[in-house]
Amino acid sequence: MKLILAIGLGGALGAVSRHYFAAAVMRLFGGQFPFGIMITNILGSFLMGVLISVLAGKFSLSSEWRHFITVGFLGAFTTFSTFSMEAVMLLERGALWTAALYIVGSVVLAIIGLILGMQIGKIL
Secondary structure, eight states, X not given: OHHHHHHHHHHHHHHHHHHHHHHHHHHHHOSSSOHHXXXXXXXXXXXXXXXXXXXXXXXXXXXXXXXXXXXXXXXXXXXXXXXXXXXXXXXXXXXXXXXXXXXXXXXXXXXXXXXXXHHHHHHO
16 A cells, blocks of 8 residues: 555656646747657656666665656656666667567557547547
């Protein structure tokens, strides 16, 4: 139960942080290009990379804290960080074709899924 609460609290804070961070970036750069979410995704991926290295090395956290930060906060701040981590793990294992399929498939199919969802939403 403590793990579920840790993830939920981290997720709530991550989602709120994403909203305000992306909005601040958009105010800074203007609204013609989606810099807010792009920079949020890049920052989230960077932070996930730092945490993976730090937590795998000298620094140790309880399971609740690890999940609060990675699955909860960063997962809600940007799911792109998890996507990036999984893609790099495939590349590090030498699974180049699997990684390419995962990367292209995730991006292209997610966009197609959004378009199909919008079309279905219009019908409903």
